[in-house]
Amino acid sequence: MAISRITTVEVTSEHIGVKGEPNISYIYSRYYRAPELIFGATKYTTAIDIWFAGCVLVELLLGQPLFPGESGVDQLVEIIKEKCVEEDYEI
Numbered sequence: 001m002a003i004s005r006i007t008t009v010e011v012t013s014e015h016i017g018v019k020g021e022p023n024i025s026y027i028y029s030r031y032y033r034a035p036e037l038i039f040g041a042t043k044y045t046t047a048i049d050i051w052f053a054g055c056v057l058v059e060l061l062l063g064q065p066l067f068p069g070e071s072g073v074d075q076l077v078e079i080i081k082e083k084c085v086e087e088d089y090e091i
Contacts (some may be wrong), residue, residue: 029077031065032056038072 034051058066067082069075 038076
C-alpha cells in the first residue's frame with residue numbers, strides 16, 4: 001500500500017476541546033467534521049474526536065476523503081449517501 005498524498009493535521013492548544021466546554025464548528029476541516037458540528041452543536045464530546053479519527057484512518061486507507069463535501073450541506077448529503085442504502089431511500 002502506498003499513500004500518494006500526505007495530509008498534515010495541526011493541533012494547537014487553542015484547538016483542543018474539553019468535554020462539555022463550548023465548541024465552534026470549524027475546529028476540524030470539513031471532511032472530518034462530525035455531523036453534530038455541521039448541525040451547529042456547541043458542546044465538545046468524545047464522539048467528535050472518534051468521528052475525526054475514523055475519517056482520517058479511512059482516508060489513509062483509501063487515499064481520498066470518505067465524505068468530500070463542498071459545503072456544510074453537501075457534507076451532510078455525502079454522509080447520508082454513504083450511510084443509507086439507496087434502494088431504501090431516494091436521495
